[in-house]
Amino acid sequence: MEDYLVMQDVTKIYNNGIIANDKVNFSAKKGEIHAICGENGAGKTTLMKMLFGIEQPDEGKIIIKGEEMRLNSPTDAIKAGIGMVHQHFMQVPTLTVAENVTLGIEPTKGLKFDHNKAVEMTRECCEKYGFDINPEAHIQDLSVGVKQKVEIVKALVKGCEILILDEPTAVLTPQETKELFIQLKNLKDSGCTIIFISHKLNEVKELCDRVTVIKKGKTIGVWNIKDVTEADISRYMVGVDVDLNIPKKPAEPKENVLVVKDLTVYNEAGKKKVDDVSFSVRKGEIVGIAGVEGNGQRELIDVITGLAKYNYGSVTLMGKEVKDLNIHELRKAGLVHIPEDRNLYGCARSMSIKDNMVADKIANPEYNKGLFINESAIKADTDKWIEEYRVLCDNGEQLCGMLSGGNVQKVVVAREFTSYSELVVSDQPTRGIDVGAAEFVRQRMVEMRDAGKAILLISADLAEIMSLSDSLIVMHGGKINAYFPNVKELTEEDLGFYMLGVKHMSDEEIGAALHE
Amino acid sequence: MSVFTEIWSILSTAFSTTEFYTMIIESTAPILLAALGCAIAAKANATNMGMEGIMMMSALVAVLVSSALGGAGVGPWVGLIAAVVVGCILGFLVSVFAFRLKIDIILVGIAMNLICTGASVFLMYSITGDRTTTTSLISGKLPSLSIPLIKDIPVIGTVLSGRFVLTYLAFILVAVLSFLLFKTKLGLRIRAVGENENAAESVGISSLKIKTIALIISGAFGGLGGAFMSQCYLAYFSSGLIAGRGFIGLAACTMGSANPGIICLCCLAFGIFYAISMFSQSMKLFAISSYALLALPYAIVLIGVVIYSIYTRNKELERLRGLDSEEKTEQNKAVE
Structure with a gap:
């Protein structure tokens, strides 16, 4: 033809x-x-x-x-x-x-x-x-x-x-x-x-x-x-084989970092978006949240990351009630957050890669010399991170807005993963970025887990969430519909049934999501 | 006499006098023209903040052109045309600064108002030698129109007939603008550009062109409004002539969600308070300061805008709730 x-x-x-x-x-x-x-x-x-x-x-x-x-x-x-x-x-x-x-x-x-x-x-x-x-x-x-x-x-x-x-x-x-x-x-x-x-x-x-x-x-x-x-x-x-099976050892979860208990969240219109949710994330494990978009994940994450307030139930990070902390205090308590929309919340597009990378650490003593910013220390560290996180750019002075989506994501990930952290909230960390960059971000998350961090992963990519998570929560209609302590036993088809609300788990099984 | 009894006496005398109703109509017209002008711009997602300045400038030009032609016969008519032309030019200028040179449109509007305030006084002074009014010029008025048959109806006849030409035009333009916005190709394109510029661009519509057209038409309305003030309402121009009518038009446009019909009602509501304010000036008052009454229309606009914003907020919330429940039923269906 x-x-x-x-x-x-x-x-x-x-x-x-x-x-x-x-x-x-x-x-x-x-x-x-x-x-x-x-x-x-x-x-x-x-x-x-x-x-x-x-x-x-x-x-x-x-x-x-x-x-x-x-x-x-x-x-x-x-x-x-x-x-x-x-x-x-x-x-x-x-x-x-x-x-x-x-x-x-x-x-x-x-x-x-x-x-x-x-x-x-x-x-x-x-x-x-x-x-x-x-x-x-x-x-x-x-x-x-x-x-x-x-x-x-x-x-x-x-x-x-x-x-x-x-x-x-x-x-x-x-x-x-x-x-x-x-x-x-x-x-x-x-x-x-x-x-x-x-x-x-x-x-x-x-x-x-x-x-x-x-x-x-x-x-x-x-x-x-x-x-x-x-x-x-x-x-x-x-150019290289992408290993879709992420290599990782079995998780060794330790004590609770994030505890969500009986949380109910209403949106602006007064509609119940998160309905009596309880679960916990422990040190050294990746907990995935799966669900069709619009089933309360967004509101749940907003509450955990301090972007939205809640009136019913409790959310504690390292024993502190999240509601009582502002974002700065939350970060000090060990929260890092890779937001879903990297361009809106993840970076300042009109600022350089370097500035974006140190944005949350600029008050640290090592980056300050008396009243002034210690430019050389910042440059040394950010250059190191650019290399480590394989950000494709000319140099650290390049504007974030000039980078492709995958590279912006790498900048965000580099900033968040180099901060003090206990809990990593990863919201659609690989959405819309290329296979190589996605693979890299995933591997980093596993490394963070092995280093003893607690990781909460939200992803619409079923393959990603199933291969990366150690345990998995499924949300449907604002509630936790299923909890799988071991993701390996789960099939994609089964997950689909729970996501669409065709199947429901018993309260007892769901209750296991909260480790006390 | 207490304040309340005095308010009562103002209202009862006002509403039983035919002149009061004519005052309502005549004071609605200029706000209406301004509001309609703002509406077409608003539909193209361009806030014509410069409406006040456009009205001011065109009001002065109308007087100057008309007096140059003797202020009688065709004079006022040519003045009217000149006012509309000036309005169009200023509207075009707003679009050039805002969309070609990419300056924030609100800033352009504020600049336009400041420039027109200064320029109109400068122009007036250099031509007439007077800093406050153009009373030294004979510029004449646009005629009133008496409508056959209607004028013979008692009471209603005296209110509806014998109003200025531009008053009738203002009310006719409500329907014309509705037709333009909702029934024509240009209107569809204006609304499309106003709501989602990218969507319009992606099907080959130049949003720049559409917005420019909308602002030029908006300017033309401002020109009519200006001419009304200096050629119907009064027969001269003075520096305080427009007195915020452009801004009130903008408020009425917002409250009417840029919908000509609702805008007309909002303007009539403002017109009523204008009329009360004017009417009470002719009465002997004791308890109420006449200055307070002068401020009345502006206070009402403020209250109106607040009520409007609460109303739209509630409506939006209601819509969201509606969507939510719909979504749920759809999801349930999908599961079944």
């Missing part, structure tokens, strides 16, 4: 001198699902931005249906039949589905926007491709899964023949993912070319026909998916 889309020797150098794409070659056939895999900062997103007209290549050609194209804006790309589903949905919440779908190509009747026509266009498109969406519903009332479908319909209604999906499953539940895959396969059968960007290799393996691997801005190669294994792909991506 003829190549439908060809990107030939595409090079993109950003103004700051970073070579994002270096003679990248990519091609896709009509009616295939083509995966692009690569680490964070490998240049996948840049490549797709050029295809969608958001960025322009400095060199190279983009050829669609045998015709060389110059894509100066998304409008050009849309005209050329390219549609993109961004990681963050490009939707207007208070408008209806039909209005969102037809935005930019609004049908008009005289002076008026023709809403009936817009609804009709949307309905037609939904029926054609088998999406079940009500065109007159308002976006703000829809679930994430449906919103994503709207995003796809938005591209299709503009006659798109090449659909780019940028990590589409990151926000979906397993059920929604399954549904999405069925629909993507339908789209493929109707002749649409789909470019699928994902970190989840099992999904790539399940869904795609071919895979292109990009590493450090260069194309590594293209393979038919049936000829490669997941391990192969990850090896191509990082």
